[in-house]
Amino acid sequence: xxxxxxxxxxxxxxxxxxxxxxxxxxxxxxxxxxxxxxxxxxxxxxxxxxxxxxxxxxxxxxxxxxxxxxxxxxxxxxxxxxxxxxxxxxxxxxxxxxxxxxxxxxxxxxxxxxxxxxxxxxxxxxxxxxxxxxxxxxxxxxxxxxxxxxxxxxxxxxxxxxxxxxxxxxxxxxxxxxxxxxxxxxxxxxxxxxxxxxxxxxxxxxxxxxxxxxxxxxxxxxxxxxxxxxxxxxxxxxxxxxxxxxxxxxxxxxxxxxxxxxxxxxxxxxxxxxxxxxxxxxxxxxxxxxxxxxxxxxxxxxxxxxxxxxxxxxxxxxxxxxxxxxxxxxxxxxxxx
Amino acid sequence: xxxxxxxxxxxxxxxxxxxxxxxxxxxxxxxxxxxxxxxxxxxxxxxxxxxxxxxxxxxxxxxxxxxxxxxxxxxxxxxxxxxxxxxxxxxxxxxxxxxxxxxxxxxxxxxxxxxxxxxxxxxxxxxxxxxxxxxxxxxxxxxxxxxxxxxxxxxxxxxxxxxxxxxxxxxxxxxxxxxxxxxxxxxxxxxxxxxxxxxxxxxxxxxxxxxxxxxxxxxxxxxxxxxxxxxxxxxxxxxxxxxxxxxxxxxxxxxxxxxxxxxxxxxxxxxxxxxxxxxxxxxxxxxxxxxxxxxxxxxxxxxxxxxxxxxxxxxxxxxxxxxxxxxxxxxxxxxxxxxxxxxxxxxxxxxxxxxxxxxxxxxxxxxxxxxxxxxxxxxxxxxxxxxxxxxxxxxxxxxxxxxxxxxxxxxxxxxxxxxxxxxxxxxxxxxxxxxx
Numbered sequence: 001x002x003x004x005x006x007x008x009x010x011x012x013x014x015x016x017x018x019x020x021x022x023x024x025x026x027x028x029x030x031x032x033x034x035x036x037x038x039x040x041x042x043x044x045x046x047x048x049x050x051x052x053x054x055x056x057x058x059x060x061x062x063x064x065x066x067x068x069x070x071x072x073x074x075x076x077x078x079x080x081x082x083x084x085x086x087x088x089x090x091x092x093x094x095x096x097x098x099x100x101x102x103x104x105x106x107x108x109x110x111x112x113x114x115x116x117x118x119x120x121x122x123x124x125x126x127x128x129x130x131x132x133x134x135x136x137x138x139x140x141x142x143x144x145x146x147x148x149x150x151x152x153x154x155x156x157x158x159x160x161x162x163x164x165x166x167x168x169x170x171x172x173x174x175x176x177x178x179x180x181x182x183x184x185x186x187x188x189x190x191x192x193x194x195x196x197x198x199x200x201x202x203x204x205x206x207x208x209x210x211x212x213x214x215x216x217x218x219x220x221x222x223x224x225x226x227x228x229x230x231x232x233x234x235x236x237x238x239x240x241x242x243x244x245x246x247x248x249x250x251x252x253x254x255x256x257x258x259x260x261x262x263x264x265x266x267x268x269x270x271x272x273x274x275x276x277x278x279x280x281x282x283x284x285x286x287x288x289x290x291x292x293x294x295x296x297x298x299x300x301x302x303x304x305x306x307x308x309x310x311x312x313x314x315x316x317x318x319x320x321x322x323x324x325x326x327x328x329x330x331x332x333x334x335x336x337x
Numbered sequence: 338x339x340x341x342x343x344x345x346x347x348x349x350x351x352x353x354x355x356x357x358x359x360x361x362x363x364x365x366x367x368x369x370x371x372x373x374x375x376x377x378x379x380x381x382x383x384x385x386x387x388x389x390x391x392x393x394x395x396x397x398x399x400x401x402x403x404x405x406x407x408x409x410x411x412x413x414x415x416x417x418x419x420x421x422x423x424x425x426x427x428x429x430x431x432x433x434x435x436x437x438x439x440x441x442x443x444x445x446x447x448x449x450x451x452x453x454x455x456x457x458x459x460x461x462x463x464x465x466x467x468x469x470x471x472x473x474x475x476x477x478x479x480x481x482x483x484x485x486x487x488x489x490x491x492x493x494x495x496x497x498x499x500x501x502x503x504x505x506x507x508x509x510x511x512x513x514x515x516x517x518x519x520x521x522x523x524x525x526x527x528x529x530x531x532x533x534x535x536x537x538x539x540x541x542x543x544x545x546x547x548x549x550x551x552x553x554x555x556x557x558x559x560x561x562x563x564x565x566x567x568x569x570x571x572x573x574x575x576x577x578x579x580x581x582x583x584x585x586x587x588x589x590x591x592x593x594x595x596x597x598x599x600x601x602x603x604x605x606x607x608x609x610x611x612x613x614x615x616x617x618x619x620x621x622x623x624x625x626x627x628x629x630x631x632x633x634x635x636x637x638x639x640x641x642x643x644x645x646x647x648x649x650x651x652x653x654x655x656x657x658x659x660x661x662x663x664x665x666x667x668x669x670x671x672x673x674x675x676x677x678x679x680x681x682x683x684x685x686x687x688x689x690x691x692x693x694x695x696x697x698x699x700x701x702x703x704x705x706x707x708x709x710x711x712x713x714x715x716x717x718x719x720x721x722x723x724x725x726x727x728x729x730x731x732x733x734x735x736x737x738x739x740x741x742x743x744x745x746x747x748x749x750x751x752x753x754x755x756x757x758x759x760x761x762x763x764x765x766x767x768x769x770x771x772x773x
Contacts, residue, residue, distance in 0.1 A: 232479065234467070237767040239474035239581050241467075242482050257577040268767065272443070272467035272475075275483075284483055286465050287453065 017047055019105045021112070024077070030055055033062050036071050045075040045111045047104065048094075053084055060090040064171045067139065073118050073146050075111045077104065087157040092167030093143070117146040121324050133187040134323075140169035141193070141316060142324045152185065152314040154199050161296065163202045163211040164311045176296060179209035185314050193323065194314040203306040205294035212295040215303070217288040219278035223300070226279040227288055231271045235262065243275060340686070347687045359681065359688055362673040363695055366666055372703055378551045379710045385554075389512075396511045400504070407435040407507060407567075408486030412476030414441070416494030417448035424460050426497040432504040435490075437461040438480040443470030472760045473563075474579040481578050489573055491586075492608070493564040497526065499607040506567045506606035517572035517598025518590060519606070520558065521565030522546055526609035528721075533619055535725045536732045537612040539704070542722075546604060547707050553602035557655035561590045561600060565608035572598050581768040583759050584629025591638050594655070595647050604711070620740055627744030628754040630663060637773050667742055696730040 017024040025043035050056040064072045075095045083091040098104045154164040159175040188194040216225040234241045240257035247253045253262040290303045452464035509519045528538030552558040563586035576592040579585045613619040641656045747753035755769040
């Protein structure tokens with residue numbers, strides 16, 4: 001932040017692009033993010049032009065997290081470079097992409113529509129009575145209403161701690177805190193702001209709620225992943241059955257019971273199953289236990305004890321609209337209905 | 338009434354020499370071996386027990402202090418539902434230091450699911466599954482390979498146990514040195530199900546619960562039942578585990594005997610099993626059992642009769658007794674039958690009922706006398722079984738004899754045991770080639 005504070009913007013004219021109808025704030029570097037909150041600047045939409053993917057995402061995230069003066073609701077158009085990853089939250093909260101500056105004009109109707117929708121919203125100022133869940137829900141619903149969206153659809157995401165994001169709300173939370181997003185949305189469903197529909201199931205760490213798990217086959221006795229699987233060999237003539245290593249006799253494979261050399265598979269022996277041996281405790285069993293190790297909190301859990309999280313899509317209910325619309329606008333809506 | 342009068346008249350006027358001539362098979366063989374010898378041995382056993390009772394108590398406390406790990410191996414195919422009942426009965430055992438190893442020999446029902454669930458819930462220690470069926474011997478060997486106990490107990494999945502069964506079957510290992518295996522007492526669980534099971538209930542009391550006490554005391558006990566038998570790890574390792582069946586339980590007992598181990602019977606180690614409900618199923622089971630007599634006693638282990646390096650007199654006697662009373666007696670019975678047919682054809686109408694009554698009296702006498710020597714595991718055995726005893730001369734003397742003779746002929750002439758579907762053909766093929 002020290003670097004950002006020391007940045008001086010030399011030419012205001014370089015920070016704006018004007019189309020026929022609207023004035024776009026041009027942000028082509030993170031240092032220009034401070035322009036967002038400058039009181040003397042008038043702009044209708046934001047144009048982001050940044051080649052570096054990380055910085056591009058950072059800028060978009062910063063814009064959507066700037067709640068002062070409802071900057072976060074402003075239309076954001078990427079210019080020349082767009083968010084590449086299909087699972088990135090930032091991709092879903094960008095309103096459009098223009099290849100060149102000439103193409104910017106085609107977004108004017110969209111900007112017009114978003115501005116009109118924003119005017120109909122009443123903004124919640126968090127005070128002592130406002131619960132955190134209600135606050136976050138308001139932020140997300142306001143954004144959705146401004147884009148005429150009624151559905152929060154989960155998108156699978158590599159970065160998310162639960163494997164899914166709901167971009168309109170998830171953008172406000174760090175990737176490792178996405179389980180909070182699910183909690184807020186479920187709270188919204190429980191308080192009749194949202195209706196739910198099944199989308200998927202994810203298994204998460206019972207300790208920290210993360211889906212970033214490493215699945216390993218482990219010893220059923222000591223839990224060590226240091227196990228070795230071996231085929232079992234059944235020697236037909238003498239009915240001996242044991243690990244393949246039991247039959248190793250120098251260069252040859254001989255039955256340890258009757259001392260006869262093994263011939264072809266199926267002729268005098270077969271491999272009816274396999275067995276593992278634990279290099280840690282010498283335990284042998286046929287089915288190793290599958291355990292999950294959380295990469296976030298490092299807790300190890302048998303897969304049967306993982307927490308099951310239902311991933312839902314959410315639809316806005318009337319009460320959600322009521323939460324974010326101005327009283328006058330609600331009257332209009334009810335009369336229309 | 339004329340016939341009855343004539344029969345009574347015939348009985349009254351037959352002298353002792355005539356009786357012995359007419360019923361020589363009964364007097365010289367069956368009464369001698371299966372009643373008199375048994376009775377003498379049982380009396381001696383009871384007296385011995387009075388003296389060793391204190392010694393047994395001391396050894397029981399030594400056993401409980403030593404607390405050796407016992408590995409219970411349960412091999413089987415499509416036995417999922419039975420395994421659950423068996424495991425429940427094992428949970429009630431007085432002896433607690435055991436591991437349970439269930440081996441599924443290529444089941445095609447829900448056994449794998451039940452086995453895995455029992456393993457996960459900790460009711461059994463290990464569940465192994467062979468995706469391809471390899472036969473009971475290979476399944477038992479896999480269980481033995483995975484076991485860690487000093488004593489290995491082999492159980493059939495359809496058994497349930499008395500709470501002190503495991504403790505009682507491992508006790509003889511502490512009572513006597515050089516014991517290689519101990520056989521458990523097999524009792525018919527479904528004895529009330531049908532006439533067939535009731536008759537088998539009486540037969541098991543006679544041939545297992547009583548017969549094996551006698552055989553064990555005489556040192557000629559040669560069949561540790563696969564349903565419930567205990568082995569030392571050392572003994573099993575030396576014989577290399579089980580060989581291809583059918584008849585693998587008798588085979589392994591003989592191989593242990595050949596190595597010089599003593600084999601004991603533990604009458605107080607009671608295990609319950611279901612027997613075939615219908616005679617058709619019984620015939621199938623007995624044909625398999627009796628064929629294995631020829632295969633193992635007369636072929637694989639015929640060296641017991643010859644003065645080889647591993648010759649033991651007790652093994653010779655054991656086999657000779659088995660051969661005499663199973664095989665030769667069968668032949669004698671047919672000789673006796675023809676003897677009657679040719680020499681007494683004019684009085685057969687009297688001899689057949691007399692013969693029947695003679696055997697019937699012997700069965701009643703034996704059942705009532707031997708009742709005092711056996712462990713009391715049925716609630717009201719006397720009242721229940723007494724009414725079925727009149728069927729025993731027919732069941733034991735004719736039905737089972739006919740089945741046994743058929744089995745011997747099948748095996749002697751056609752080596753039928755090698756094509757028995759009880760064992761996979763891929764292994765039987767090798768057994769036949771190797772003459773084992």
